[in-house]
Amino acid sequence: xxxxxxxxxxxxxxxxxxxGNLILVNPDYPCQSQLSRLNEVRPAQNTVLLEDQAxxxxxxxxxxxxxxxxxxxxDGYRTHQQQIELYQNSLxxxxxxxxxxxxxxxxxxxxxxxxxIDLALNQDDIDPICPSFPDHGICGLFRKQAASAGFIExxxxxxxxxxxxSGEEWHFRYVGIPHALIMLETGFCLEEYIExxxxxxxxxxxxxxxxxxxxxxxxxxxxxxxxxxxxCSISGDNVxxxxxxxxxxVKFDTVE
Ligand SMILES: [Zn+2]
Numbered sequence: 001x002x003x004x005x006x007x008x009x010x011x012x013x014x015x016x017x018x019x020g021n022l023i024l025v026n027p028d029y030p031c032q033s034q035l036s037r038l039n040e041v042r043p044a045q046n047t048v049l050l051e052d053q054a055x056x057x058x059x060x061x062x063x064x065x066x067x068x069x070x071x072x073x074x075d076g077y078r079t080h081q082q083q084i085e086l087y088q089n090s091l092x093x094x095x096x097x098x099x100x101x102x103x104x105x106x107x108x109x110x111x112x113x114x115x116x117i118d119l120a121l122n123q124d125d126i127d128p129i130c131p132s133f134p135d136h137g138i139c140g141l142f143r144k145q146a147a148s149a150g151f152i153e154x155x156x157x158x159x160x161x162x163x164x165x166s167g168e169e170w171h172f173r174y175v176g177i178p179h180a181l182i183m184l185e186t187g188f189c190l191e192e193y194i195e196x197x198x199x200x201x202x203x204x205x206x207x208x209x210x211x212x213x214x215x216x217x218x219x220x221x222x223x224x225x226x227x228x229x230x231x232c233s234i235s236g237d238n239v240x241x242x243x244x245x246x247x248x249x250v251k252f253d254t255v256e
Pocket of ligand 1: 118170
C-alpha cells in the first residue's frame with residue numbers, strides 16, 4: 001500500500017492487524033502482537049505486569065472502588081516460555097482434561113499479549129490455576145464496574161462452546177471503552193463481538209453508540225483517511241482487519 005509522506009503525516013496510521021486492545025486471541029488466532037510497554041499493577045504478591053493502557057485502566061478502577069488489598073493481581077503478562085511452563089506443569093499436576101479446560105495453549109493465551117489479568121480475593125492459599133473471585137463483596141463490586149473501565153469477563157461458562165475455555169470468573173480482559181460496555185449490553189463474548197462488528201463497515205454504515213462512532217475496516221478494502229485531529233483509535237482484530245473507534249459522531253470518505 002502506497003501513501004505519500006504528506007498523507008501519512010496528516011492521517012492516522014493503521015497498525016498491524018495483530019496489534020491493539022481488540023485483538024481476538026484464542027486457539028484459532030494466536031497472539032502475535034509486539035508488546036511495546038508493560039507496567040506493574042498492584043496490589044500483587046509478585047511482580048505482575050500489564051500492557052500500558054490496560055494497566056492504567058485497572059489502577060484507575062481500583063482507585064475508584066477504593067480497593068487497597070482486598071483483591072490481588074494474581075497473574076498478568078506471561079512470556080511465551082512462562083505459558084509453556086504453566087501448561088506443562090498443569091498437565092503434570094492436574095492432567096489433560098483439567099488443563100485444557102482452564103489453561104490456554106502456549107501461543108494462544110491473552111496473557112502473552114499483556115491484555116489479561118487474573119484477579120484473586122486476597123486470602124491465604126490462592127489456587128494458582130483457578131483463584132477464587134466470587135460474585136459477592138468487593139469482587140462482585142469489581143465485576144459490576146469492570147466494563148466501565150474497559151474490562152470484560154472473558155470466559156463465561158455459558159460461552160465455553162465458543163471460547164473453548166471453561167468459565168473463569170477471575171480472568172478479565174482489557175478491550176477498552178466503549179467496547180466492554182457494548183459487550184456487557186449485548187452479552188457477546190469477544191469471538192461474537194468481533195464477528196458482529198464486521199456488520200458495521202466504517203465508511204458505509206458505522207455503529208453509533210452513545211457518544212461514539214465505531215466501524216470495521218477490512219484489510220481487503222482501501223483504507224479510509226483518518227485525520228489526526230479526530231479522536232480515533234485503531235485496533236487490529238487479529239483476524240482480517242481493524243476496528244476504528246472515534247469519539248463523537250463521525251462520517252468518513254473512502255480512499256480511491
Ligand atoms: Zn487468566
